[in-house]
Amino acid sequence: MxxxxxxxxxxxxxxxxxxxxxxxxxxxxxxxxxxxxxxxxxxxxxxxxxxxxxxxxxxxxxxxxxxxxxxxxxxxxxxxxxxxxxxxxxxxxxxxxxxxxxxxxxxxxxxxxxxxxxxxxxxxxxxxxxxxxxxxxxxxxxxxxxxxxxxxxxxxxxxxxxxxxxxxxxxxxxxxxxxxxxxxxxxxxxxxxxxxxxxxxxxxxxxxxxxxxxxxxxxxxxxxxxEPANAFVADFIGESNILDGVMKKDFAIEFSGHVFKCVDKGFSEDELVDVVIRPEDVDITTPEKGMISGVVTNVTFKGVHYEIIVDIGGFKWMIQTTDYSAVGDKIGLLIKPDEIHVMKKSKYSGRYGDYSSFSDEMDHISDVDEILVDVEETEDE
Amino acid sequence: MNNKTYNGISAPYALWCLVFILAPLCIVAFYALTDANGNFTFANISGLSIYTDTIARSIYFGIIATLICLVIAYPLAYFISKSKASSQKILIMLVMVPMWMNFLLRTYAIMVLFEDSGIINTILTSIGLHPIHMINTSGAVIFGMVYDYLPFMVIPLYTAMTKLDYKLIEAARDLGATGFQTLKDVMIPLTRSGIVSGVTMVFVPSVSTFYISQKLGGGKYTLIGDVIEMQFQTAYNYNLGAAISLLLMVFILICLAVMNRFGDTDEGGVVA
Incomplete structure (x- = not known):
């Protein structure tokens, strides 16, 4: 190499x-x-x-x-x-x-x-x-x-x-x-x-x-x-839900009040970590069957899928799914072990990955951002 | 806007052109082609051959002064166009400031500097160096032209260079061009309109100047402008003066036509 x-x-x-x-x-x-x-x-x-x-x-x-x-x-x-x-x-x-x-x-x-x-x-x-x-x-x-x-x-x-x-x-x-x-x-x-x-x-x-x-x-x-290295990378590349978690032991992590099985190891016991879950990696089920559950606060039709925002214990998750849910529905979430990505805490922790300020207008705002980026880049030089 | 109002608005300018441009030209041509009694003659024109040397010298001095201006102004204009926006304004103002001072005054100032017992030679002798004879030389005349007309070269070049995309220079370097090749193959072709206007604006007044050569050349280097002045002011031969003026105008037109050929870019060269 x-x-x-x-x-x-x-x-x-x-x-x-x-x-x-x-x-x-x-x-x-x-x-x-x-x-x-x-x-x-x-x-x-x-x-x-x-x-x-x-x-x-x-x-x-x-x-x-x-x-x-x-x-x-x-x-x-x-x-x-x-x-x-x-x-x-x-x-x-x-x-x-x-x-x-x-x-x-x-x-x-x-x-x-x-x-x-x-x-x-x-x-x-x-x-x-x-x-x-x-x-x-x-x-x-x-x-x-x-x-x-x-x-x-x-x-x-x-x-x-x-x-x-x-x-x-x-x-x-x-x-x-x-x-x-x-x-x-x-x-x-x-x-x-x-x-x-x-x-x-x-x-x-x-x-x-x-x-x-x-x-x-x-x-x-x-x-x-x-496997993004930190919260910044996870947020910059695609959409991510980034949560605070506690590594209970190898292959077990707690976040959103539930202990999940995961594939990560090598952290110290009870180490505070960032957890990344991609919106498309979450399966929706009934609240009873779900590992965790919450209330749908926003639904956007995106063509191939629905983008829904779910409030789980005050933290808003983004989930991309082909199953329709209505605003106000109570739903349960299922997350497989290999879809949980655990990262060490970094200076970027806590700054990204929460969709509580999400609204439909965000899409337009991010477009403006891109235009601004162009202008700034040109000015740099 | 319809044609009628358009004509109405342009009328004052048409009148201006007629009274102050076209009519004087006709009068000059009339004087050039008549004798003192108003009879038609080619004598004035055919008699101009005695001024061949003067005309040649005027054109020679004009070319030298223009080239020196170009060589000084090109890097200067580039330097200004590349500096920070805030400093650009100040630098351009510094280039222009001498133009706000009267032209005769500026020429007198050069005289005071260059005289055998002038400021420069006083300084030289005081620090134990030999004085240099500068006044009444062709060098002094050309220096005067360069000093007086340099801003006319800097401004159009600066304007052309601010429009030049610096990325093009980087692109040329990137493709393997040395500094000189970049200048030759990219910068000069892309600032050609500025070069042509600058050259025109320096060459034309340099060729026809009269005051600079009298004050800084001490009458040894009579230029065509001096001859014209003499015919009107001292010899009172308006007919000969007009004939020389006409000839000078034709020369300048020819020079501009040649220049326009050089500057024949997509924008169609400079307005002459």
């Missing part, structure tokens, strides 16, 4: 105007991997990418590329290329000249350039667009040209800074599939920055969840989803 690490970040720290942006960051990226840096705005993910690209020098720490420290090596001498958030295509050049830009700098003969450009345009499915001006392209097409331009120079690592942020939902989904396909076909390392957890889950081999300049969790999408 250790052998084919292509990029390593060692004890990287960066501060802007005295504000720490990255705090002692350590990360290894293996050759050929699709790695996603995931986190909310201001978590340092874009800064991490810029350090790898060579646009930002870390205040402390080392950037290692294939066992060589590349601190101080300027961007144009690094074997990494970037897809920028808003593509950054050269408006004074046409499609062909944009894709050929890096090749001309490498003094490649014009005949080889032509062949390479054709090959790249075919890869991104824009054959025959050679002479088109950049202005005449749609957002999705510009995105593809940006990919072709970066890949034309055969980078070892491709850095992608929220590349799909400006596209509409449908196009974004298509491009996700396409990017993944391109990555598999070329076998090069992709380092992808996004704040969209769904995008991260569906594309990545490895996800690096970041917050406040620190890595919270590194793992495969299933790891991150099923």
């Amino acid at each position: 250790e052998k084919n690490v292509i990029i390593e970040l060692k004890n990287i720290s960066v501060a802007f105007d005295g504000e720490p942006v990255l705090k002692d960051l350590n990360l290894k990226i293996r050759d050929g991997e699709f790695v996603t840096l995931l986190g909310p705005s201001g978590c340092g993910k874009t800064t991490t990418l810029r350090i790898i690209a060579g646009f930002q020098e870390p205040d402390a720490g080392e950037v290692i590329f294939e066992d060589k420290c590349i601190n101080g090596v300027p961007a144009h001498e690094r074997q990494v290329n970037t897809i920028f958030q808003r593509y950054a295509l050269f408006p004074h050049l046409n499609v062909y000249d944009n894709v050929a830009f890096g090749l001309r700098l490498r003094k490649m003969p014009e005949r080889d350039i032509k062949q390479k450009v054709e090959e790249m345009l075919e890869l991104v499915d824009l054959k025959g667009f050679n002479r088109r001006s950049i202005d005449s392209l749609s957002g999705g097409q510009q995105q593809r040209i940006a990919i072709a331009r970066a890949l034309a120079v055969d980078p070892r690592v491709l850095l992608l800074d929220e590349p799909l942020g400006a596209l509409d939902l449908k196009l974004r989904k298509d491009m996700q599939v396409e990017l993944k396909k391109i990555q598999k076909r070329l076998g090069i390392t992709f380092i992808y920055v996004t704040h969209d957890q769904e995008e991260a889950l569906s594309m990545s081999d490895t996800i690096v969840v970041m917050d406040k300049g620190e890595i919270q969790h590194i793992g495969s999408p299933t790891d991150i989803y099923n």
Whole structure:
């Protein structure tokens, strides 16, 4: 495993105007991997990418590329290329000249350039667009040209800074599939920055969840989803009910006034812990048959399932189920041992995972959040 | 807005153009093509060949001054456009402040600085260095042009650079361009409209200036503007003066046409 690490970040720290942006960051990226840096705005993910690209020098720490420290090596001498958030295509050049830009700098003969450009345009499915001006392209097409331009120079690592942020939902989904396909076909390392957890889950081999300049969790999408390292990760990736629990002994945990069987062990006796239960992992039954029971306070139809909020001893749970319940119904919950995830207490404990403030409007508010995130990210730079 | 009101609103401007632009041009052309008695003649125009040297010198000085302005202003404008928004305003103001001072006063100030017993030479001798002869040299004339017209180069370049997306520079670097290649292949093409307007705004007044060459060149470097002034002020030969003016105008138009060719971007180059 250790052998084919292509990029390593060692004890990287960066501060802007005295504000720490990255705090002692350590990360290894293996050759050929699709790695996603995931986190909310201001978590340092874009800064991490810029350090790898060579646009930002870390205040402390080392950037290692294939066992060589590349601190101080300027961007144009690094074997990494970037897809920028808003593509950054050269408006004074046409499609062909944009894709050929890096090749001309490498003094490649014009005949080889032509062949390479054709090959790249075919890869991104824009054959025959050679002479088109950049202005005449749609957002999705510009995105593809940006990919072709970066890949034309055969980078070892491709850095992608929220590349799909400006596209509409449908196009974004298509491009996700396409990017993944391109990555598999070329076998090069992709380092992808996004704040969209769904995008991260569906594309990545490895996800690096970041917050406040620190890595919270590194793992495969299933790891991150099923075994989140702390309350922040559990909340950021998907929906979670996060409760205070007490580890009675190995394989037994108490929360919501009931002792459940679980698959976790290795905690000290009566240790206080965080418990994560995903909304889709809860089965609904009658109050008598349930392990715990409560009253339904809100029901939202989501198409595939209902999203219901249940008040259990004052804590509001979110449950996703295909069985309809009406507001005011008393229901029981069944939770299987392997659907309970136990985490050590962290600084994030108690801040996430309670749906007591939940209302339908929350959906809209979270949309606004995403727009704000975009604006802030742009201002950062 | 219908056509009628549109015409109504534009009428004052049309009148202005007629009285203050078109009519004077016609008068200049009339003087240039007549003799003292008002008879039609080409003598004024054909007699201009004696000023070939003066015209050549004017254009040469103008080109040198414009190039120096460009070389100074380009990095300066870039530096200003990259600094914090609050400092940008102050820096641009500092560039403009000399323009608020009268042009004659500024030229006089340079004289006082450059004279053989002027401020610079006084300082040099007082610290034990040899004085330098600066006044009445071609260098002093060109310095005067650069000093007076530099803001006209900085402002359009600064405007062009604030519109430049810094990500494009990073993209070029990312694709393997060195600093110089980035400048040549990305920055200059994308700020071309600013370069063309700046060059125009410095070159035209430099070529036609008269005061700078008299005060800083000591009459040794007569420029075409000086000749025109002399014809009107001392020789009272309005016809010859008008002919030289006309010729200068044609020259400038040709220069602008050439420049517009260079600046022939999608935006259609600079307005001349």
